[in-house]
Amino acid sequence: MPEEKPDHHHTFKRPHLPSLHIGVRIVLLALGWVVLALGFAGLLLPGLQGILLIILGAALLSVASERVHRALKTLLQRWPRVSERLDHLRHSLHDKLTRHKKAD
Numbered sequence: 001m002p003e004e005k006p007d008h009h010h011t012f013k014r015p016h017l018p019s020l021h022i023g024v025r026i027v028l029l030a031l032g033w034v035v036l037a038l039g040f041a042g043l044l045l046p047g048l049q050g051i052l053l054i055i056l057g058a059a060l061l062s063v064a065s066e067r068v069h070r071a072l073k074t075l076l077q078r079w080p081r082v083s084e085r086l087d088h089l090r091h092s093l094h095d096k097l098t099r100h101k102k103a104d
Helices: 022-044 050-064 066-075 080-103
Strands: none
Touching: 022 050, 050 066, 050 080, 066 080
């Protein structure tokens, strides 16, 4: 009988968020990419907060895309507090964007 291997990954999974309306997703994706591009430009140009804009752009993209969210979670494993704050921001923003759907 094959022996089961213990699971060494103790990650807490939150429930999957319902998908956003396609128009909202397109706006979030476009805005996220623009802010991300400004962040990369801010790394070279004085006056722009590059790191802050990169984090904000990635957070916007993670609300619109589950794939981006998983990639960010993987990248932020080293900093669990940042990862938790990103989750909180993502869920708060998602709730605000879907609030009008729940009222109907």
